[in-house]
Amino acid sequence: MKQQQQQQQLPGLDLQALADWLPGAVEGAGTGLGATLIAGGKSNLTYALSDGDKEWILRRPPLGHVLATAHDMAREYRIISALADTGVPVPRAYAFCEDQQVLGAPFYLMERVEGTPYRRADELNALGPERTRAISERLVDVLVTLHSVDPRQIGLDDFGRPDGYLERQVHRWKKQLDASFTRELPAANELHRQLAAAVPPQSRSGIVHGDFRLDNILIDAADRPRAVLDWEMATLGDPLCDLALMLTYHRLGSAAVTDVANAEGFSSEAQIIERYAARSDRDLSNFGFYLGLAAYKLAAIVEGIHYRHVHGQTVGAGFDNIGESIHPLLQAGLDALKGGN
Incomplete structure (x- = not known):
């Protein structure tokens, strides 16, 4: 029974x-x-x-x-x-x-790995600023480690098509957004237009997680990363997309997704970029495009969740207002393309 x-x-x-x-x-x-x-x-x-x-x-x-x-x-x-x-x-x-x-x-x-997927600033605030800073720095270090892995050496050389990855991302997320259509989104159309017209030469190809953020990592009691989770969008492509998406989550600072970057002691955006740049050899000079693309991608994901909620296909609570978060995302993407960072 x-x-x-x-x-x-x-x-x-x-x-x-x-x-x-x-x-x-x-x-x-x-x-x-x-x-x-x-x-x-x-x-x-x-x-x-x-x-x-x-x-x-x-x-x-x-x-x-x-x-x-x-x-x-x-x-x-x-x-x-x-x-x-x-x-x-x-x-x-x-x-x-x-x-x-x-x-x-x-x-x-x-x-089943023991650890905490920190999602809220108040969860980190309970640890204090020193531990929070250490966690945020190790978050960046894990990302650098992932991006340094040679896919060929672990049998993943056919895991994706890295050439033309950025162009395909712009096209893919437009297709995903269209497939979840429930309403008119003029800002999404404009962001797509600008992205398609401004694709830069991509950085050296590598493994892209596709949704890298702190609450997709289990942190143990010693504040060490124990397991990176949620690899459903992983592929081979331009790893700078991971860094941009993580920072876009931080910029959004929404409790509906994650607001960990608001915690006292959490590394600032500039500190995160500096730490990543110091530990990798990738060119971040066109990073505004990556931030714009990250905002567009996250907007498409949010709209997919909104679609499923509208059609009664979600499991769990907390989706009533998810659709409203797309508007600041789209504006952030347009601002990133305009400002270059």
């Missing part, structure tokens, strides 16, 4: 079907499964899964409206597997299932 109740309470997760599949995929796994929803609605659904002895994290796509190329479980599983022996902290990958008869969508299991 308890298992049946859990199944009813967890959309997208059929515990009985999962129990039938699990022992053949993970050695030593039991069948008396319990699960809880960790995150749902905005992006991929994430569950904590246990057989009473062992624990895993299960990731699957969201319910309902799923954009083409988004929420690709196979790619996410592949990249965390490939990064296991690099200096980039990632969870151990256990098993991938492409049989949609099990849960109605592809999914994978990974290690």
